[in-house]
Amino acid sequence: MQIFLFFFSLILCFVLISSQTLEDDKKALLHFLSSFNSSRLHWNQSSDVCHSWTGVTCNENGDRIVSVRLPAVGFNGLIPPFTISRLSSLKFLSLRKNHFTGDFPSDFTNLKSLTHLYLQHNHLSGPLLAIFSELKNLKVLDLSNNGFNGSIPTSLSGLTSLQVLNLANNSFSGEIPNLHLPKLSQINLSNNKLIGTIPKSLQRFQSSAFSGNNLTERKKQRKTPFGLSQLAFLLILSAACVLCVSGLSFIMITCFGKTRISGKLRKRDSSSPPGNWTSRDDNTEEGGKIIFFGGRNHLFDLDDLLSSSAEVLGKGAFGTTYKVTMEDMSTVVVKRLKEVVVGRREFEQQMEIIGMIRHENVAELKAYYYSKDDKLAVYSYYNHGSLFEILHGNRGRYHRVPLDWDARLRIATGAARGLAKIHEGKFIHGNIKSSNIFLDSQCYGCIGDVGLTTIMRSLPQTTCLTSGYHAPEITDTRRSTQFSDVYSFGVVLLELLTGKSPVSQAELVPTGGENMDLASWIRSVVAKEWTGEVFDMEILSQSGGFEEEMVEMLQIGLACVALKQQERPHIAQVLKLIEDIRSVDAE
Secondary structure: OHHHHHHHHHHHHHHHHOOOOHHHHHHHHHHHHOOOOOOOOOOOOOOOHHHHOOOEEEOOOOOOEEEEEOOOOOOEEEOOOOOHHHOOOOOEEEOOOOEEEEOOOHHHHHOOOOOEEEOOOOEEEEEOOOOHHHOOOOOEEEOOOOEEEEOOOHHHHHOOOOOEEEOOOOEEEEEOOOOOOOOOOEEEOOOOEEEEOOOHHHOOOOHHHHOOOEEOOOOOOOOOHHHOOHHHHHHHHHHHHHHHHHHHHHHHHHOOOEEEHHHHHHHHOOOOOOOOOEOOOOOOOOOOOEEEOOOOOOOOOHHHHHHOEEEEEEEEOOEEEEEEEOOOOOEEEEEEEOOEOOOHHHHHHHHHHHHOOOOOOEOOEEEEEEOOOOEEEEEEOOOOOEHHHHHHOOOOOOOOOOOOHHHHHHHHHHHHHHHHHHHHOOOOOOOOOHHHEEEOOOOOEEEOOOOOHHHEOOOOHHHHHHOOOOOOOOOOHHHOOHHHHHHHHHHHHHHHHHOOOOOOOOOOOOOOOOOOOHHHHHHHHHHOOOHHHHOOHHHHOOOOOOHHHHHHHHHHHHHHOOOOHHHOOOHHHHHHHHHHHOOHHHO
């Protein structure tokens, strides 16, 4: 009878999902929610599921739900059958850190599109059914910290796309099956009741992945090379390992390698452990909360940031910038601010102002975090990198990429539009430079790091005067103006035209003179009517005759870097002049 009901339920689910629409997805989630007393999600029939439902993401067409992230919401009891399993286009599901009980949901076999499944830190139990071979697209499966028991199903071998498998801290028993998973890069079976030996297919992983079990160690041959005694060989091997570890540590520190934000932040602020996600509309405590902007989906929480892999993108006067890859493989930029000189209230007010700036050519501020020891700003990530990296390279991270004139014109146009949007609200950027201009998918420039100078310690005067981007009247970066922003933007235009970095001035030496910044060097060259000598040879080598357009851009750049601020144009005028050079949108 139970077998009959199981197959009947599968057939019923198949019928329900065969012609499903967004409205059907919506009903399925409302059915799921109706089983719980949860007022935190604010889901309702009349609201837009794709844009206002917390934790829900739709596809690009907006006609199906593809992601449901509901970590630590406080759900109790069984996962309601025939609810989530009706989301036939679902790719990402996270129900971690709740209080779900019962068996693994058998109807999840209907989630044929699922790639990431996170059910860790619940109270699920019972054996795992041999159903995983149905989930052919699954890449990440995390069932750790539950009460599952019985043997590990051999059907896991059917998950040929699986990259991460975590079954740690359960009660699995028996021997580990010989799982053939060609793409598996991470596995954790620790702290179960497993016996036997580690199968050959999994011996490539570290022993810590299998610790806390009753496994028998594999016998190893005791032969040593070169006829050395075991003691001598082990001493030599230990010394070599120490040298290798020291060398690798030095390389990782020197070259911006992989790191984690979690260790540093938790160590420095261990007295206030991070809480669950919260929105601006919730009552927040003093510190320890990541603050999102109202009405936006919460696609990650502070725990996600702290536990995710983070790559250092750069270290500047205001702090360290990380590229953080989440568990769903989405990416954000996290900037740890180290020179904040304002209190919580002023910091939050400034973040709120920045967060209200919404424009396709301004890097979006997604969230921020404030505690006594750490201040974080979370931004959108641009995988093409910054203009500085593309023009000049960055310590081996980016190779020098040739940029034709069309691309440079698009970068200038997009960045001008972004800065015009910022100035439109009487706002000041304060730190315009090529490393704060990023490229979107169509090679338009986007302005990042908006408005941080007003809450940060002023840069040293020597830095201001030698960086090449700051207007001559600015000796305190907290006192920047819109006219000083225009000066800095003009330097970026000159940088685009010449291919030379304002920060590296050794090459900017006129005959018989001293080093000078980029703007001064171009003024001196143009004054001698050697205008052609300033342009990047990479552009001049192209066919197409863009010299006239380049000269127009040079004149715009020189107008922006006028020594007297009253002689500089407003950014709205600069934008119109750039757009008048050529309609890059029409191409």
